[in-house]
């Protein structure tokens with residue numbers, strides 16, 4: 145079980161995250177939503193052990209992750225928001241490197257990488273350098289790299305970014321299958337339609353603060369809204385989209 149208690153992060157004097165708490169149990173998928181700049185990636189960096197919180201703590205199976213960060217990182221799989229891949233390695237070489245860093249045996253890496261590349265239709269591209277890949281191809285490599293060591297906790301920061309329809313569908317089913325396999329999943333996204341389908345629980349953030357936390361059904365019922373998208377718009381009260389669009393067109397046409 146992952147327990148996040150009263151996380152706060154301040155960058156110099158700017159509060160990016162204030163007093164955020166949640167729990168993820170095996171089989172649960174927590175959807176983490178919020179407008180741009182609301183603190184999602186900051187939370188992700190803290191729960192992956194890449195960033196120290198200003199206050200608050202993260203516990204995995206009762207132990208503070210700070211006590212043995214190396215052991216914690218071994219059970220985490222992370223798909224970052226931005227792909228920092230080595231452009232001069234081929235897709236397969238990158239996966240072999242990650243597999244070795246994760247301590248997997250050569251034949252396990254070869255089998256898992258080969259099969260996962262095939263599932264994501266990357267087999268024909270496995271010997272091309274990552275620098276020549278499209279955005280969606282890089283995203284598929286990141287997904288495979290994050291899952292190859294069979295992590296218990298999987299953290300996705302905008303995993304659908306750039307994925308084509310087929311890969312996005314595979315991804316959606318993959319999240320459900322991972323949940324059935326008892327994994328803990330933290331899923332940051334702006335794609336509410338997918339979040340509504342795959343997540344068991346939802347947190348909505350705004351300006352680093354937790355606006356809502358519950359099951360998808362709880363949120364819809366509580367807000368008396370037909371969809372998660374409507375509940376989200378109601379809670380976050382973003383700008384009137386048609387009015388903003390009209391104003392933009394008006395600005396450039398003057």
Ligand SMILES: Nc1ncnc2c1ncn2[C@@H]1O[C@H](COP(=O)(O)OP(=O)(O)OP(=O)(O)O)[C@@H](O)[C@H]1O
Pocket residue numbers: 155158159160178179180181182183184185186187225
């Ligand atoms: N390294 C940093 N130094 C200073 N401020 C930062 C840093 N990283 C993030 N911030 C600030 O913290 C706030 C939250 O940023 P964060 O990246 O967590 O947002 P986000 O919810 O992931 O947004 P997006 O949807 O655009 O990815 C923003 O105001 C951002 O400017």
Ligand SMILES: [Mg+2]
Pocket residue numbers: 184185186225
């Ligand atoms: Mg982000």
